[in-house]
Amino acid sequence: MSNVLELVNVRKSFDTEVVLNNLSLSVPEHTATVLIGASGSGKSTLLRCINLLETIDDGQIFLDGREISDPLINVDEIRRNLGMVFQSFNLFPHKTVLENITLSPIKVHGKSKDEANTHAIALLKRFDLSDKADQYPDRLSGGQQQRVAIIRSLAVNPRLLLLDEVTSALDPVLVNEVLSSVRDLKLDGMTMVLATHEMGFATQVADEVCFLESGSIVERGTPEQVLKNPVNPKTQEFLKRVHQAGRL
């Protein structure tokens, strides 16, 4: 099993604040790596660095063995193979659901409109959203919008899917519909890196759980190890607080 994604000693700082500190991570094919940790621990920044939305200060990032942290690389070409889903959905409000999904397949991947539409409609059907194809995003509930955003990132058959706290902006009922969509992707064998605050969900989908604190992975392992029997005091403290907040 080869690693789709490999991070080696990645460092990232904003001005004087170090956000990622000497961070290393391997994501084998068909596995899901879940990043947990308090707000500000560097989860989102890590995902944005992988997607080359941020430039790292040091270290290396490899996608399928190819170094993508090389400044000479064509970022647009790399991003074609990466899907990203954002906390705030970031759908294009001036485009219908179908247009949102087919934009990249048509303009970036050079598919015909018919081909892209057929694929998009099949995906919408699978996620139970076929009746929303011609709606504008603002007419949809938050959960529906987020599922459309997931479909949008899937429509280009990404090598790796990055999910950045995809349920944080949703109420508990909507959280479930989005999470079950992500679980389906996992069953399909999609390689994923997720940042989440949903510990129950992390237990279900994660092959590896990484607990981030101040830009470093302080504990990693299977969900059973990290979430049920953490050894690091910081992890224990974090999980205790999550438990008190009723989110475990």
Add this chain to the structure above:
Amino acid sequence: MSEKQSSAWSPSPRELERRRSRRAISRKQAIIAAASSIFVLGTLSIILVTSPGWEIFKATFFDLGYGVEIFPTVIKGLWINLQLTFIGGAAIGVIALGLALMRTTKSPALTPFRFLATAYVDIFRGAPLILIILLVGFGVPALGLSGIPSNVIFLGTVAVVLTYSAYVAEVIRSGILSIHPSQRAAARSLGLTSGQTMRFVVLPQAIRRVVPPLLNDFVSLLKDTGLVSILGVTDAVRAAQINASRTFNYTPYVVAAILFLLITIPMTRYTDRAIRQRTNAQNSEGAI
């Protein structure tokens, strides 16, 4: 009153009392508004009609017979204004979009263009339109360059286009800058290049957002085309002026003003409605 909407519910005595109070309040407000309007407008018209110069004023500004007589010349002039507005408007749209894109680009190859666009906007937004019209209208022919037409309508249009492109470029640029960076992040993460992101994601939203101020500029443009009359173009303003100076009757100016209003007011109303309809289709919570 539709108090029997649901068979299970009828308003409580308290609610009925509240409705009575609300009706009493709105009745009182309507009476106050009416009384105030009658008093203010009545006073103004009495002052106007009883003023010693009223008859002369009426004869000089609202001479119906004279108005009908000069109407064809003014409307012919207005046709020039309209042509200038639409041809100039198209040119302004293209140039302004180019300037706005140049000013927002980060591409290193376009750095000199970014400076030039900024300088252009500074100069033409800062100088009075009438000066630009005079400079272009009288200055360019004085250069004696071959190949540039010395037609005053052409030169007047060029002057207006030069100035308005600077205004409109700034409006479009502000629209581009108002689009949240997360939209760009989403587009770029889908593999779109920065050019594609601008074209398919940022610009369509930006232009939609600046339609109201652009319409404002369009109405201003129509009015400001009247300024080319100083070059001797016989537009509606100039036609009215010629007639007025011949007879010392100012009805032609009023005719010209009414004609301009007949175009600008419906234009504003229509665009307001179009914006509202599109906004409603896309957003459940009002404007983007």
